[in-house]
Amino acid sequence: MFGTLIGQTTPPGTDWGERMLNTVASQSIRHLFSQSESVEVVVRCHPSSKLLQGSIDSFKMSGRGLVIRRDFPVEEMVFETDAVSIDFSSILSGQIRLKQPTQAIADVILSEDGINQAFKAELVKKRLQNLDLPELNELSGDAPVSFSEVQVQLLPENRLRIFAKADLGDHGIVPVALTVTLGIERRRRILFQNPEIDLDAVPESLQETSKTLAIALGQILDNMVDLDRFDLDGVTMRLNRLETQGKQLIFSGYAQIDHFPQTK
Numbered sequence: 001m002f003g004t005l006i007g008q009t010t011p012p013g014t015d016w017g018e019r020m021l022n023t024v025a026s027q028s029i030r031h032l033f034s035q036s037e038s039v040e041v042v043v044r045c046h047p048s049s050k051l052l053q054g055s056i057d058s059f060k061m062s063g064r065g066l067v068i069r070r071d072f073p074v075e076e077m078v079f080e081t082d083a084v085s086i087d088f089s090s091i092l093s094g095q096i097r098l099k100q101p102t103q104a105i106a107d108v109i110l111s112e113d114g115i116n117q118a119f120k121a122e123l124v125k126k127r128l129q130n131l132d133l134p135e136l137n138e139l140s141g142d143a144p145v146s147f148s149e150v151q152v153q154l155l156p157e158n159r160l161r162i163f164a165k166a167d168l169g170d171h172g173i174v175p176v177a178l179t180v181t182l183g184i185e186r187r188r189r190i191l192f193q194n195p196e197i198d199l200d201a202v203p204e205s206l207q208e209t210s211k212t213l214a215i216a217l218g219q220i221l222d223n224m225v226d227l228d229r230f231d232l233d234g235v236t237m238r239l240n241r242l243e244t245q246g247k248q249l250i251f252s253g254y255a256q257i258d259h260f261p262q263t264k
Contacts, residue, residue: 029063034067034069042060043058044059080105101257159182192218
């Protein structure tokens with residue numbers, strides 16, 4: 001893990017307990033990410049004597065330029081709890097141990113560039129390559145089919161335009177384009193719904209093939225993005241809503257924090 005902590009400041013009036021907690025919590029939170037442009041942690045505990053009973057008033061983490069599992073950029077992430085109960089003795093050893101799991105309000109912002117970078121990750125590419133599906137085998141003469149050069153464009157009203165190329169082996173390369181509406185299922189899976197096939201840039205002789213490929217790509221993506229596959233150590237994310245705003249995709253929901261990551 002590598003990361004940097006930039007701009008960590010201590011607000012005026014912050015007492016020794018808060019300062020100590022801020023330092024320890026910052027070190028722990030940075031270990032959630034492969035890389036971080038900035039991470040700021042603010043822990044409120046007043047008066048500091050409440051620490052002796054392991055009581056914290058609130059905890060807030062704000063991060064920018066984060067990278068999860070080395071390949072998945074997050075432009076911004078914020079989560080904030082109410083009161084939290086911790087083991088005071090753990091702080092003295094440079095760790096934070098929760099007496100019980102806690103929940104936090106969470107906001108996550110992804111950029112269009114970051115989403116496109118994520119499609120280049122091995123974890124994603126391997127789910128789009130060497131596909132052996134009946135509807136695709138009919139097009140490729142039973143050869144495995146692969147989708148590559150995936151590019152996405154964020155659109156208003158929670159829509160996403162997707163461009164890709166399908167490799168049909170000896171049957172050549174076919175361009176694919178479709179627009180989907182993003183949704184959420186069971187607060188953890190991102191849905192790619194209501195596909196609209198775009199054949200404007202596809203030669204007429206390939207349009208039926210491209211349409212079949214686009215439908216298949218939409219179905220594959222609809223079963224791909226599950227937050228549990230992007231597990232953060234001790235933190236489980238759940239979503240209530242999403243919204244496209246310009247070149248950003250904004251999620252809001254909550255984080256279940258079972259434990260703080262251990263510093264190394």
